Amino acid sequence: NAGVTQTPKFRVLKTGQSMTxxxxxxxxxxxxxxxxxxxxxGLRLIHYSVGEGTTAKGEVPDGYNVSRLKKQNxxxxxxSAAPSQTSVYFCASSYPGVAPSSYEQYFGPGTRLTVT
Amino acid sequence: xxxxxxxxxxxxxxxxxxxxxxxTYDTSENNYYxxxxxxxxxxxxxxxxxxxxxxxxxxxxxxxxxxFQKAAKSFSLKISDSQLGDTAMYFCAFMLDVSGGxxxxxxxxxxxxxxxx
Numbered sequence: 001n002a003g004v005t006q007t008p009k010f011r012v013l014k015t016g017q018s019m020t021x022x023x024x025x026x027x028x029x030x031x032x033x034x035x036x037x038x039x040x041x042g043l044r045l046i047h048y049s050v051g052e053g054t055t056a057k058g059e060v061p062d063g064y065n066v067s068r069l070k071k072q073n074x075x076x077x078x079x080s081a082a083p084s085q086t087s088v089y090f091c092a093s094s095y096p097g098v099a100p101s102s103y104e105q106y107f108g109p110g111t112r113l114t115v116t
Numbered sequence: 117x118x119x120x121x122x123x124x125x126x127x128x129x130x131x132x133x134x135x136x137x138x139x140t141y142d143t144s145e146n147n148y149y150x151x152x153x154x155x156x157x158x159x160x161x162x163x164x165x166x167x168x169x170x171x172x173x174x175x176x177x178x179x180x181x182x183x184f185q186k187a188a189k190s191f192s193l194k195i196s197d198s199q200l201g202d203t204a205m206y207f208c209a210f211m212l213d214v215s216g217g218x219x220x221x222x223x224x225x226x227x228x229x230x231x232x233x
Contacts, residue, residue, distance in 0.1 A: 033221075040125070042207055042223035043161075058220075090161065094219075103149055103211055103219050107161035 004108035012114045013081045021076040023091030031094045032074040036087040081115045118143045122224035129198045137193045139208030147213035150191045156204040203231045
């Protein structure tokens with residue numbers, strides 16, 4: 001049981017390049033999330049998904065797109081990277097069930113992205 | 117809108133001593149959950165402790181305990197017998213109880229804790 005995994009762990013992009021971050025979970029969770037972590041700001045929600053085929057905007061969605069074609073995968077795309085998107089990106093998952101244990105989010109190890 | 121404030125950007129403590137990290141939050145709702153997450157240098161986010169707002173009893177997990185003051189909207193974390201492995205960034209987080217729906221997790225800016233030998 002690997003939990004939540006993220007690919008890649010590190011990446012350096014030039015301004016204007018595109019890339020996709022992959023998140024995978026093997027816990028059969030319905031809900032998945034993408035966050036970004038910047039110094040002094042904690043984690044902020046970019047997009048989330050409450051099930052296969054569904055996505056929704058979070059707090060800071062501009063410049064990102066997501067897709068949830070399979071229940072276990074949640075992809076985060078940057079179509080034209082900008083230096084402001086330099087950050088650490090975390091994926092998380094959770095399942096709707098009996099409170100309160102169902103409200104715990106399980107996090108991946110993060111991806112450090114630098115845009116030059 | 118809900119907000120979470122951690123007023124201590126950095127703290128340090130000697131090994132085996134006790135340290136308290138502060139967190140305040142703002143909400144007009146009555147049903148919610150509060151969390152403390154630990155992020156060591158490995159970057160992995162680890163859930164330390166959870167408190168349900170409807171419970172008056174403070175949550176404890178081994179050396180970690182909270183002081184939950186609902187009226188004051190305060191949620192501090194106490195680490196007893198600090199260990200070198202407790203060195204990490206600690207995030208306070210808030211979640212509304214939206215039964216059957218999506219539960220948004222709102223994080224504070226974090227407190228960097230250093231445990232010294």
